[in-house]
Amino acid sequence: MVGVGRLVREGVRGSEQARTSRSHDSVSSFHRPLARVHNPTNKPGNRARIPLAMAGAGGGSNDVQWCFSQVKGAIDDDVAEADIISTVEFNHSGELLATGDKGGRVVIFQQEIENKSQPQCRSEYNVYSTFQSHEPEFDYLKSLEIEEKINEIRWLPQKNAAQFLLSTNDKTIKLWKISERDKRPEGYNLKEEDGRYIDPNTVTALRVPVFRPMDLMVEASPRRVFANAHTYHINSISINSDHETYLSADDLRINLWHQEITDRSFNIVDIKPANMEELTEVITAAEFHPHQCNTFVYSSSKGTIRLCDMRASALCDTHSKLFEEPEDPSNRSFFSEIISSISDVKFSHNGRYMMTRDYLSVKIWDLNMENRPVETYQVHEYLRSKLCSLYENDCIFDKFECCWNGNDSVVMTGSYNNFFRMFDRGQRRDVTLEASREGSKPRQVLKPRKVCADGKRKKDEISVDSLDFNKKILHTAWHPQDNIIAVATTNNLYIFQDKMN
Amino acid sequence: MDVSAEAKRIMAVSISKLYASRAQRGGMRLHRSLLLSVIMRSARDLYHSACLAKEREELGTAHLVPVTPEEDAMDTTANGEQVEVEVSQVEPEPESPLTPPIQEPMSSDSGAAQGACKTRTFSGKETVEDKENRSPVSPDRHSRKRRGKASVAPDFLPSKRARLSLELGEERVLRTGRRNCCRAGDAFTTLSLNSNRAIAAF
Numbered sequence: 001m002v003g004v005g006r007l008v009r010e011g012v013r014g015s016e017q018a019r020t021s022r023s024h025d026s027v028s029s030f031h032r033p034l035a036r037v038h039n040p041t042n043k044p045g046n047r048a049r050i051p052l053a054m055a056g057a058g059g060g061s062n063d064v065q066w067c068f069s070q071v072k073g074a075i076d077d078d079v080a081e082a083d084i085i086s087t088v089e090f091n092h093s094g095e096l097l098a099t100g101d102k103g104g105r106v107v108i109f110q111q112e113i114e115n116k117s118q119p120q121c122r123s124e125y126n127v128y129s130t131f132q133s134h135e136p137e138f139d140y141l142k143s144l145e146i147e148e149k150i151n152e153i154r155w156l157p158q159k160n161a162a163q164f165l166l167s168t169n170d171k172t173i174k175l176w177k178i179s180e181r182d183k184r185p186e187g188y189n190l191k192e193e194d195g196r197y198i199d200p201n202t203v204t205a206l207r208v209p210v211f212r213p214m215d216l217m218v219e220a221s222p223r224r225v226f227a228n229a230h231t232y233h234i235n236s237i238s239i240n241s242d243h244e245t246y247l248s249a250d251d252l253r254i255n256l257w258h259q260e261i262t263d264r265s266f267n268i269v270d271i272k273p274a275n276m277e278e279l280t281e282v283i284t285a286a287e288f289h290p291h292q293c294n295t296f297v298y299s300s301s302k303g304t305i306r307l308c309d310m311r312a313s314a315l316c317d318t319h320s321k322l323f324e325e326p327e328d329p330s331n332r333s334f335f336s337e338i339i340s341s342i343s344d345v346k347f348s349h350n351g352r353y354m355m356t357r358d359y360l361s362v363k364i365w366d367l368n369m370e371n372r373p374v375e376t377y378q379v380h381e382y383l384r385s386k387l388c389s390l391y392e393n394d395c396i397f398d399k400f401e402c403c404w405n406g407n408d409s410v411v412m413t414g415s416y417n418n419f420f421r422m423f424d425r426g427q428r429r430d431v432t433l434e435a436s437r438e439g440s441k442p443r444q445v446l447k448p449r450k451v452c453a454d455g456k457r458k459k460d461e462i463s464v465d466s467l468d469f470n471k472k473i474l475h476t477a478w479h480p481q482d483n484i485i486a487v488a489t490t491n492n493l494y495i496f497q498d499k500m501n
Numbered sequence: 502m503d504v505s506a507e508a509k510r511i512m513a514v515s516i517s518k519l520y521a522s523r524a525q526r527g528g529m530r531l532h533r534s535l536l537l538s539v540i541m542r543s544a545r546d547l548y549h550s551a552c553l554a555k556e557r558e559e560l561g562t563a564h565l566v567p568v569t570p571e572e573d574a575m576d577t578t579a580n581g582e583q584v585e586v587e588v589s590q591v592e593p594e595p596e597s598p599l600t601p602p603i604q605e606p607m608s609s610d611s612g613a614a615q616g617a618c619k620t621r622t623f624s625g626k627e628t629v630e631d632k633e634n635r636s637p638v639s640p641d642r643h644s645r646k647r648r649g650k651a652s653v654a655p656d657f658l659p660s661k662r663a664r665l666s667l668e669l670g671e672e673r674v675l676r677t678g679r680r681n682c683c684r685a686g687d688a689f690t691t692l693s694l695n696s697n698r699a700i701a702a703f
């Protein structure tokens with residue numbers, strides 16, 4: 001496998017990977033991609049050997065430089081609403097990359113097998129399958145239209161030749177099977193090749209049908225539909241490490257499903273108050289722990305994260321841990337309550353940390369410390385003085401996602417003006433890059449960008465007032481094993497890779 | 502820029518957003534509506550405190566006491582729904598991290614669930630710690646700068662206020678000078694009721 005080969009060269013130790021996989025012995029009958037993946041430790045000694053996914057600011061040989069690889073989507077500025085990308089997700093091996101859009105479609109890209117003649121290039125991602133996952137629906141009881149926009153896609157771990165993913169809109173989750181067909185039976189006695197039936201009286205000899213190769217066809221079929229379990233809008237789905245269950249979360253409730261059973265789900269969290277007028281917070285995201293199948297977290301609009309243990313009780317309204325940072329009084333402003341709302345929560349691959357994204361910052365929490373995060377990174381602090389305008393143009397409600405790299409050493413999130421940010425936890429460095437057509441020549445190295453907060457703008461810097469707030473990067477994804485990232489602008493998907501030296 | 506004018510503007514923006522979200526495809530989003538109502542509540546409280554600060558400057562402290570019973574008259578004799586909603590408006594405030602600096606005049610009363618209007622107590626301090634709505638001459642706020650009259654009740658507010666006062670037949674004390682300010686403030690309360698009802702409709 002391409003990605004794993006490179007990581008081995010760059011010094012990830014196999015024995016540490018084995019330590020990770022031993023912790024979930026529950027399912028061992030099939031190959032789990034997780035077992036290959038991650039160097040779980042964040043010890044300083046190991047970090048030096050891990051490729052630092054930072055654009056080199058004149059740095060040493062360890063620095064990674066990001067290059068443009070591909071861009072998918074229409075070029076013209078007139079964006080059709082249905083083409084707006086709403087979610088991006090790599091599968092567990094990184095070979096497949098799925099995107100969902102506002103029109104309810106899912107497009108899956110597949111990484112081609114590496115071109116041996118050009119070892120400098122990593123393989124490209126090409127369209128593998130496209131299908132309409134969700135259609136607009138109408139709730140007659142409430143006289144409401146249900147949007148077909150895909151809110152989240154989650155890949156199931158691969159168990160056989162087919163690939164499975166869960167995709168969800170506001171109300172309904174669907175399990176899709178994506179399978180390949182490259183052979184077909186030919187030589188039936190009673191049927192022509194085009195399907196017409198042959199008159200039996202004209203058959204003079206018998207033959208045995210055989211499988212013959214055909215052009216590869218990728219078929220997507222809905223295998224399960226999980227509907228009617230959510231009164232409010234679904235914001236997250238998360239697949240459990242037990243490979244049997246998954247959770248779905250809406251504004252006030254979290255439900256636990258079995259992957260095979262569609263007519264029943266268990267409600268495990270319910271924060272709806274008896275009197276809705278007393279509502280003070282809603283659930284904004286939820287995720288299962290990557291290794292402990294009894295543990296999940298959910299974040300709230302008030303900036304808190306609750307960790308729940310399903311072994312404690314059937315209904316997990318009482319949290320096991322509550323992660324909350326006291327507000328910094330010097331940063332208090334009129335809008336500080338709403339910018340503390342968490343838009344995304346992601347566990348690290350090693351399961352020791354979790355990352356949360358609020359409007360202005362990214363915070364890394366150690367699961368063993370509840371009273372404050374261990375690291376805080378400012379994404380675009382220069383916006384703090386502009387919150388009133390951002391409220392008026394609705395940008396303050398934007399929900400940015402965040403992601404970890406394969407070995408949890410770097411985190412990434414999006415910003416405005418098609419900028420995205422990476423924070424190297426070990427090196428304590430960060431970089432701002434831009435996803436734009438101007439920087440999109442093949443293998444062109446991305447130049448670090450800088451936003452100038454005060455009036456003294458240097459050359460190549462961009463002032464805050466000239467940022468385009470319509471160009472926002474809300475969804476990003478990092479290949480689980482390699483330095484390949486997928487960054488979604490409004491309707492384009494950019495793929496960047498590190499420069500191969 | 503006048504804090505109360507800024508707060509009013511934010512209220513207007515919030516209300517228009519809330520109404521616009523009704524027509525949104527996919528229905529009203531609970532999270533968004535909640536955030537909008539949080540902002541509206543903060544703007545309303547800010548507006549009230551700015552109004553009261555102006556009143557205090559104009560009238561002096563001698564006239565403070567009659568204000569409270571009047572507000573009570575409006576709140577407690579109102580129909581049950583209004584009182585209930587105002588009680589519920591106040592309850593979240595102690596939990597809100599926003600409470601200390603901005604709602605300073607309110608915080609000492611937030612435990613008393615008598616209605617949002619009543620939470621106006623008078624402390625010696627200005628509330629303006631928020632950086633958003635800082636006026637250009639903020640260091641001089643306490644000083645001799647003479648405040649203009651509170652502006653006329655904004656015309657975007659519905660006429661519910663007039664209807665309520667007719668229903669309750671309240672006696673207004675000290676109408677002059679404070680009338681416009683309080684009326685607008687009370688109308689804000691009414692509008693915040695609407696926002697809470699919007700959430701209750703979920």
